[in-house]
Amino acid sequence: MKFGLFGGAKTTPGSGVGDSQSYHKFLDYVQAADDLDYAGIFLVEHHFTGQSQVSASLNLLSYLAARTRRMRLGTAVVVLPWHNPVLLAEQVATLDLLSNGRVDFGVGKGYRDNEFESFCIPKEEATERFDECMEILRKSWTSSNRFSHHGKRWHFENIVVEPRPVQTPHPPFWMGAGSREGIARAGREGFNLLLDQLAPIELCVDRVAIYRKALEEAGGTYHGARVGCTRALMIVRSEEERQKAFAMRRRTLEAIGALARGPGAERYLQPSSFADADLAKENAALIGTPDEIIRQLKQLQSGGVEYVLLIDASGNVETLRRFAEEIMPSFAETTRTLSAVRG
Amino acid sequence: MKFGLFGGAKTTPGSGVGDSQSYHKFLDYVQAADDLDYAGIFLVEHHFTGQSQVSASLNLLSYLAARTRRMRLGTAVVVLPWHNPVLLAEQVATLDLLSNGRVDFGVGKGYRDNEFESFCIPKEEATERFDECMEILRKSWTSSNRFSHHGKRWHFENIVVEPRPVQTPHPPFWMGAGSREGIARAGREGFNLLLDQLAPIELCVDRVAIYRKALEEAGGTYHGARVGCTRALMIVRSEEERQKAFAMRRRTLEAIGALARGPGAERYLQPSSFADADLAKENAALIGTPDEIIRQLKQLQSGGVEYVLLIDASGNVETLRRFAEEIMPSFAETTRTLSAVRG
Numbered sequence: 001m002k003f004g005l006f007g008g009a010k011t012t013p014g015s016g017v018g019d020s021q022s023y024h025k026f027l028d029y030v031q032a033a034d035d036l037d038y039a040g041i042f043l044v045e046h047h048f049t050g051q052s053q054v055s056a057s058l059n060l061l062s063y064l065a066a067r068t069r070r071m072r073l074g075t076a077v078v079v080l081p082w083h084n085p086v087l088l089a090e091q092v093a094t095l096d097l098l099s100n101g102r103v104d105f106g107v108g109k110g111y112r113d114n115e116f117e118s119f120c121i122p123k124e125e126a127t128e129r130f131d132e133c134m135e136i137l138r139k140s141w142t143s144s145n146r147f148s149h150h151g152k153r154w155h156f157e158n159i160v161v162e163p164r165p166v167q168t169p170h171p172p173f174w175m176g177a178g179s180r181e182g183i184a185r186a187g188r189e190g191f192n193l194l195l196d197q198l199a200p201i202e203l204c205v206d207r208v209a210i211y212r213k214a215l216e217e218a219g220g221t222y223h224g225a226r227v228g229c230t231r232a233l234m235i236v237r238s239e240e241e242r243q244k245a246f247a248m249r250r251r252t253l254e255a256i257g258a259l260a261r262g263p264g265a266e267r268y269l270q271p272s273s274f275a276d277a278d279l280a281k282e283n284a285a286l287i288g289t290p291d292e293i294i295r296q297l298k299q300l301q302s303g304g305v306e307y308v309l310l311i312d313a314s315g316n317v318e319t320l321r322r323f324a325e326e327i328m329p330s331f332a333e334t335t336r337t338l339s340a341v342r343g
Numbered sequence: 344m345k346f347g348l349f350g351g352a353k354t355t356p357g358s359g360v361g362d363s364q365s366y367h368k369f370l371d372y373v374q375a376a377d378d379l380d381y382a383g384i385f386l387v388e389h390h391f392t393g394q395s396q397v398s399a400s401l402n403l404l405s406y407l408a409a410r411t412r413r414m415r416l417g418t419a420v421v422v423l424p425w426h427n428p429v430l431l432a433e434q435v436a437t438l439d440l441l442s443n444g445r446v447d448f449g450v451g452k453g454y455r456d457n458e459f460e461s462f463c464i465p466k467e468e469a470t471e472r473f474d475e476c477m478e479i480l481r482k483s484w485t486s487s488n489r490f491s492h493h494g495k496r497w498h499f500e501n502i503v504v505e506p507r508p509v510q511t512p513h514p515p516f517w518m519g520a521g522s523r524e525g526i527a528r529a530g531r532e533g534f535n536l537l538l539d540q541l542a543p544i545e546l547c548v549d550r551v552a553i554y555r556k557a558l559e560e561a562g563g564t565y566h567g568a569r570v571g572c573t574r575a576l577m578i579v580r581s582e583e584e585r586q587k588a589f590a591m592r593r594r595t596l597e598a599i600g601a602l603a604r605g606p607g608a609e610r611y612l613q614p615s616s617f618a619d620a621d622l623a624k625e626n627a628a629l630i631g632t633p634d635e636i637i638r639q640l641k642q643l644q645s646g647g648v649e650y651v652l653l654i655d656a657s658g659n660v661e662t663l664r665r666f667a668e669e670i671m672p673s674f675a676e677t678t679r680t681l682s683a684v685r686g
Contacts, residue, residue, distance in 0.1 A: 062402040063441045091402050094397075097366055100363070162393070
């Protein structure tokens with residue numbers, strides 16, 4: 001089993017902490033994670049939230065390419081309908097080159113209504129826009145000659161996309177999915193899979209099995225590093241800390257809901273990649289003492305989960321260090337094996 | 344007088360040097376320039392050249408934000424008609440934040456016919472697309488509330504662009520211009536000015552005067568760091584090296600012409616921002632011994648040029664070091680003054 005991070009910088013409105021300060025604190029934190037041998041980070045990307053969530057994730061990761069040595073640099077996710085496919089292919093390839101082939105490219109169709117409204121893109125066009133962008137991305141990275149594309153939304157004539165990414169044929173694509181059909185499609189189409197922070201352990205295990213079956217039936221090769229399971233992390237030492245952690249967890253879940261809904265709407269509980277689980281099942285989060293967290297992780301591991309992406313609410317290097325010192329060693333053997341698989 | 348760099352990584356087709364190797368050599372070179380107290384870099388951005396010129400300049404600069412400490416990080420230029428204005432505003436602001444306010448944002452309308460053809464954007468729309476993008480960029484960085492934009496090409500509803508750039512109200516805009524009218528407009532509209540590598544010294548001096556007059560008539564404050572004058576640099580020690588340098592200069596000018604034209608066209612000598620000078624006037628390039636180059640620079644300086652952007656054909660740290668040790672000291676006093684002005 002190996003461990004990465006999931007999240008990103010943001011400011012708390014009214015906290016008096018500026019964008020710059022909150023970003024630099026986060027960047028120092030990621031560098032510390034690299035020093036502590038965390039395997040990767042998946043950075044969120046959102047627009048127009050008013051909380052200064054990361055909007056230009058590929059730029060932040062380009063900076064981190066210089067500040068980190070080993071960790072994988074991922075997006076979770078770049079919403080393809082917002083982007084010019086060719087400029088995006090150039091940016092991702094450049095990041096792959098700057099990081100010596102460490103990019104994990106998470107992509108999505110978008111799910112936040114307020115983002116669709118703000119970009120003035122009808123949500124019902126999400127799938128066709130996603131598909132056209134994917135087609136152009138793949139062509140950009142695999143075509144050995146100049147090519148042209150004349151589709152519904154995009155037109156390019158006689159182009160060659162440069163630079164070439166370092167990973168061949170291109171950085172792995174990752175996709176968030178939650179529904180049975182969405183997960184099976186990710187497997188069939190050869191995407192790696194991001195699982196949400198909301199599903200309880202049993203559901204994660206089911207999802208890995210669905211993914212693995214679909215991937216293998218389509219001729220793909222499964223290994224544990226192809227599925228990243230996001231988990232909120234709060235290490236506690238006392239009953240009081242435990243109660244505070246649960247209260248914080250509830251606030252976080254409410255905030256996720258509020259952001260996804262936008263003002264005045266009640267749409268978050270619709271099935272979508274990150275939003276179709278039962279929020280009440282609190283065994284989804286890693287809240288407990290190191291021993292309790294190790295037991296939860298072993299449950300996930302025995303169900304086939306081998307890559308856990310921590311959402312560390314503290315944002316504190318001390319939490320990273322405690323997890324690395326008190327929890328990671330229980331999984332050291334499998335971490336080495338998994339690294340060998342990834343080559 | 345102060346000195347920066349102008350250029351970017353690219354590969355020579357057939358040289359056997361891959362994109363990755365050529366990029367990393369370039370990045371090491373820029374870091375060395377920062378160590379040697381060069382004041383800034385302006386990075387070119389081009390698409391589909393087949394020579395792996397930098398396509399995602401803001402990503403390369405984000406990486407360099409981590410690798411450099413003091414130098415300004417500039418674009419020369421981002422062609423606005425290719426970009427989604429809001430995603431661009433987010434990227435530039437993020438870079439400004441990552442670099443602690445070191446961004447010089449060079450923008451242009453585009454001039455290469457083959458880029459317009461490949462993006463399937465009619466060249467006659469360049470100006471209106473540039474203007475609409477500029478309007479959105481300015482609004483993104485100066486609006487204190489959420490705003491909407493419904494223009495000819497772009498629609499955004501109820502957005503706030505985050506993060507906020509560090510420089511207030513935003514990173515300075517730079518624009519390349521060569522014609523009298525283009526330069527005067529840059530001054531009137533408060534842009535900083537990039538001058539090309541082709542104009543002989545006398546023409547540079549004229550251009551600075553035109554710019555300064557227009558800027559001041561519009562109520563702006565002129566200082567020397569607002570005009571960057573690009574100059575090719577080849578330090579020679581012997582007559583043989585001098586002849587080789589002139590031959591290389593001719594090949595470079597031919598290559599610039601070929602790239603700007605695209606296959607089969609003869610359009611490079613049309614007036615445009617980087618292409619309206621007499622190519623034969625070789626006093627445009629800094630080719631000579633250190634003493635000869637110092638004399639040329641003093642001529643520029645007495646004509647009001649105070650920021651020279653070197654295009655170092657060698658791409659070699661040794662050239663940077665020789666220039667820093669043998670030429671820069673002759674301008675040390677004015678460099679300190681200029682830094683104070685910008686401080």
